[in-house]
Amino acid sequence: MSKVLIFTEIYENDFDSSVLEMISMLRDLNIDSKNIIVAALGDDLYSKESILQNIPVGKVVGYKNIDTNQFNPNILMKLATGIIDQLLPEKIIIPKTSVGQDLAPRLAFKYKYGIVNDCLSIEESDNHWIGVRPVFGGNYLAKVKIKSDKQIFCIRTKVFDEFDEKNINPSIEFFEYEHNIETNSQIIERIQEQSDGIRLEDADIVVAGGRGLGGPEPFDTLEEIAKLLNAAVGASRAVCDSGWKDHSYQIGLTGKDISPNLYFTVGISGASQHMAGCSNSKHIVSIDKNVDANIFKDAEIGAVGDWKNILPGFLDTLQNLVKN
Ligand SMILES: Cc1cc2nc3c(=O)[nH]c(=O)nc-3n(C[C@H](O)[C@H](O)[C@H](O)COP(=O)(O)OP(=O)(O)OC[C@H]3O[C@@H](n4cnc5c(N)ncnc54)[C@H](O)[C@@H]3O)c2cc1C
Incomplete structure (x- = not known):
């Protein structure tokens, strides 16, 4: 060999x-x-x-x-x-x-x-x-x-x-490196990506939101959930393109590849370009109001309904579980 x-x-x-x-x-x-x-x-x-x-x-x-x-x-x-x-x-x-x-x-x-x-x-x-x-x-x-x-x-x-x-x-x-190391391009400045928690690519659990969240504010709830689960927060391209989240959050074909143990999505339809970055997740759990959403083809557990009715109870239960 x-x-x-x-x-x-x-x-x-x-x-x-x-x-x-x-x-x-x-x-x-x-x-x-x-x-x-x-x-x-x-x-x-x-x-x-x-x-x-x-x-x-x-x-x-x-x-x-x-x-x-x-x-x-x-x-x-x-x-x-x-x-x-x-x-x-x-x-x-x-x-x-x-x-x-x-x-x-x-x-x-x-x-x-x-x-x-x-x-x-x-x-x-x-x-x-x-x-x-x-x-x-x-x-x-x-x-x-x-x-x-x-x-x-x-x-x-x-x-x-x-x-x-x-x-x-x-x-x-x-x-020994004996050649000329000079190149015709040079990095002038390095800007560290701002990340409050775990890196998306390294996280064991990822909580991600899509256009179905309707705006940037509900991401506060996702951040709270992520904190309790020691998870990273991600997003679909629709969210990043709308400026609700920075593009460093984007998962998918033109975003980041993730392979977490648990991928929890809210209001993400599961377009093929999104799934290209997350289909290797071990378990997918999704909330979406459309029972025919593509994400449910890959999700092991799905909750069909408006996230506004589902997430508060989920967060409460999680907080109680973590407390005890
Ligand atoms: C070349 C190319 C590359 C791309 N790369 C990427 C990529 O890297 N990543 C990526 O994500 N996309 C990518 N896309 C875009 C992709 O095709 C989809 O447009 C995008 O993923 C849709 O994002 P979304 O699921 O958040 O939005 P939508 O497809 O609009 O889905 C929103 C979902 O939210 C649900 N919903 C709405 N309201 C509620 C509610 N109140 N409660 C519960 N559910 C609700 C809807 O039923 C729907 O399923 C790419 C497209 C192209 C052409």
């Missing part, structure tokens, strides 16, 4: 936990940890060896002499190509983070890798890897086989549990 390379991002104090989900996925494909190499993309990795040591694979590689504005996509691309030039991996796994989904097609184009984007998983058949990805708004799954030996799979995050094995420590190899 040739080695499999996973790209991951290294932050100030930690690595991106999606790499642990990618390792779980590879373990399900019977890939031994020692056959997994993680390519770490980050600044000043030499001083972050203790972080890299916690990635449970055979080997971690990265550059020691990089100290720059690493999340500039052009610079990341340069770093990633340097690593590919040295390792020449056949199979590359890239988590579908904002960095990953930018990197994957660029690498595929540059090195003529076949690519399957937006995979939920990989299946194996006759020694071939087959990317399984949602199509038509998550209503169908396409199984995509790459003909060439050089393959990139960009995998959705939060589909697999994080690999939780503490006794595997990698060997670490630092490369």
Whole structure:
């Protein structure tokens, strides 16, 4: 078995936990940890060896002499190509983070890798890897086989549990970056997305509202519910386009992909473009006044009626449950 390379991002104090989900996925494909190499993309990795040591694979590689504005996509691309030039991996796994989904097609184009984007998983058949990805708004799954030996799979995050094995420590190899790191674009300012609670993509429970809420005010109730459930708040595109919520709340094809344990929706019809971002939720519970709303095709539990009559009682019950 040739080695499999996973790209991951290294932050100030930690690595991106999606790499642990990618390792779980590879373990399900019977890939031994020692056959997994993680390519770490980050600044000043030499001083972050203790972080890299916690990635449970055979080997971690990265550059020691990089100290720059690493999340500039052009610079990341340069770093990633340097690593590919040295390792020449056949199979590359890239988590579908904002960095990953930018990197994957660029690498595929540059090195003529076949690519399957937006995979939920990989299946194996006759020694071939087959990317399984949602199509038509998550209503169908396409199984995509790459003909060439050089393959990139960009995998959705939060589909697999994080690999939780503490006794595997990698060997670490630092490369010197010897080329010119300058690019023709530069990040001038970084603005941190304002988020009061848990990040939408990381939340175990998401409470989301749609156009059926009628305006921004009812989101206060959703925020209250989210607080009690330790959940994040999301929204449909209709809500964001109307300016009731910022676009960072948007779930769906042109918004965020989420895979929470529980997805609770209020006044969202469940258009295919919305479902494309949430159909991987483990359980969906929905309130909508239209019994024929598309969301009820995916919801495990549905309450048909006006949310104004349903939500206050729901909130009361929840508050009592939390109190006791
Ligand atoms: C290229 C493209 C990309 C798109 N990307 C996205 C995307 O990323 N995310 C996304 O969400 N959409 C996306 N859309 C838009 C999508 O097609 C839908 O228009 C949108 O999801 C509808 O949002 P909604 O469900 O909030 O509104 P509606 O479809 O208007 O649904 C409102 C629901 O609320 C219910 N309702 C109304 N009043 C009440 C009440 N008092 N009590 C209970 N229920 C009530 C109605 O019965 C209805 O089911 C995209 C569209 C296109 C063309």
